[in-house]
Amino acid sequence: MRRTLIAAAAVALLGLAGCASPAADSGGSQTDASKKVTVGVIPIVDVAPIYLGKEKGFFSSRGIDLNLVAAQGGAAIVPGVVAGQFQFGFSNITSLMIAASKGLPIKITCAGNSSTGKEGADFGAVVVNADSPIRTAKDLAGKTVSVNTLKNIGDTTVRASVRKAGGDPDKVKFTELAFPEMPAALAGKKIDAAWVVEPFLSVAKAQGARVVAWNFVDTAPNLPVAAYFATTKLGQDDPDLVKRFAEAMAESSGYAQAHPDEARTVITTYTKITAEQAKSLTLPQWPATIDTAALGVLADLAVSDKLVTAKPDLAALLP
Structure with missing residues (x-):
């Protein structure tokens, strides 16, 4: 599967x-x-x-x-x-x-x-590997996070999650990567975290990834x-x-x-x-x-x- x-x-x-x-x-x-x-x-x-x-x-x-x-x-x-x-x-x-x-x-x-406005049930989220030390959005500071397009809705809403969790959004290192490539890049530990949307959110979770931030939900209802x-x-x-x-x-x-x-x-x-x-x-x-x-x-x-x-x-x- x-x-x-x-x-x-x-x-x-x-x-x-x-x-x-x-x-x-x-x-x-x-x-x-x-x-x-x-x-x-x-x-x-x-x-x-x-x-x-x-x-x-x-x-x-x-x-x-x-x-x-x-x-x-x-x-x-x-x-x-x-x-x-x-x-x-x-x-x-x-x-x-x-x-x-x-x-x-x-x-x-x-x-x-x-x-959807529902934490735990949205179509986009920030995910990390199961064994990652990152537990919350605050921990993304200093880490490399992939987004599909730099300086767009992905990184600006991820920043909002980091800010809301008490972290420094300016310390997040964003890298551009196509959504289909993110699950494999995350599993291979080429990145620390990935912002993904469906169907790639389901793909990443099927590989064992866990969600650390629901960035759309954190940004606004x-x-x-x-x-x-x-x-x-x-x-x-x-x-x-x-x-x-x-x-x-x-x-x-x-x-x-x-x-x-x-x-x-x-x-x-x-x-x-x-x-x-x-x-x-x-x-x-x-x-x-x-x-x-x-x-x-x-x-x-x-x-x-x-x-x-x-x-x-x-x-x-x-x-």
């Missing part, structure tokens, strides 16, 4: 969601001819609602012919949206804040996923992690399309939240995760709206951790 999990995780791409528009029924507005809409996504558990929504007809009923294109991460999706390769994209919130701070013309369309976004130009040129997409995503997220078994099943259609493996994954929350208070915490962390030079204009970034 362990080898199967590791093999499955190694091929599931990861880079690291509900919608700001109110949910609508599947009989919402529909155009006479469906409009082809391409969305850049990452093949991870976070985007299960959009695949489920496509399967259930929540997009087609609103005149949207949905085309989902898998990318390796937000680093490829953000420029793809700005260049017009994708009409919409999926990316973590911190990446979107950083992009907006650099003047990229993007705007969040609707929520993607959020933390129900922390918004990712969102769907578009260019500001699309919002100006075709506000009806943006509205219909947001409505379809709201329905999709609500359905996935209410039907976790179906969400687990659809995950097996766009990743290499098997149905048996999907049963044990901890799913994120898929809320209908973005928690703006928690979003403000991420914005403050982006400033204090020097990811941006000034606090992002959340009013301009949000729908």
Whole structure:
């Protein structure tokens, strides 16, 4: 089972969601001819609602012919949206804040996923080997911790865990490593700790790793992690399309939240995760709206951790 999990995780791409528009029924507005809409996504558990929504007809009923294109991460999706390769994209919130701070013309369309807010039952955590002397987040100071992207949502939320535990976050040594490589690197003691999300959290735990920090939970209750976004130009040129997409995503997220078994099943259609493996994954929350208070915490962390030079204009970034 362990080898199967590791093999499955190694091929599931990861880079690291509900919608700001109110949910609508599947009989919402529909155009006479469906409009082809391409969305850049990452093949991870976070985007299960959009695949489920496509399967259930929540997009087609609103005149949207949905085309989902898998990318390796937000680093490829953000420029793809700005260049017009994708009409919409999926990316973590911190990446979107950083992009907006650099003047990229993007705007969040609707929520993607959020933390469960439950310590011991979240979809992301910091793990160490079973025999590691590290017992709490405070002990991460002076240690090497892997994150999938430096100066992003991973290290800034891990810092929050260290700070909360009474440690010095500036003494943590972060190193960039792809999520699929982390369980093996941890087991081989090439790193002291790893920040992992599902399915790699399950992989690491299957190898005997133990959790020392639930970084999303430590950062803020129900922390918004990712969102769907578009260019500001699309919002100006075709506000009806943006509205219909947001409505379809709201329905999709609500359905996935209410039907976790179906969400687990659809995950097996766009990743290499098997149905048996999907049963044990901890799913994120898929809320209908973005928690703006928690979003403000991420914005403050982006400033204090020097990811941006000034606090992002959340009013301009949000729908």
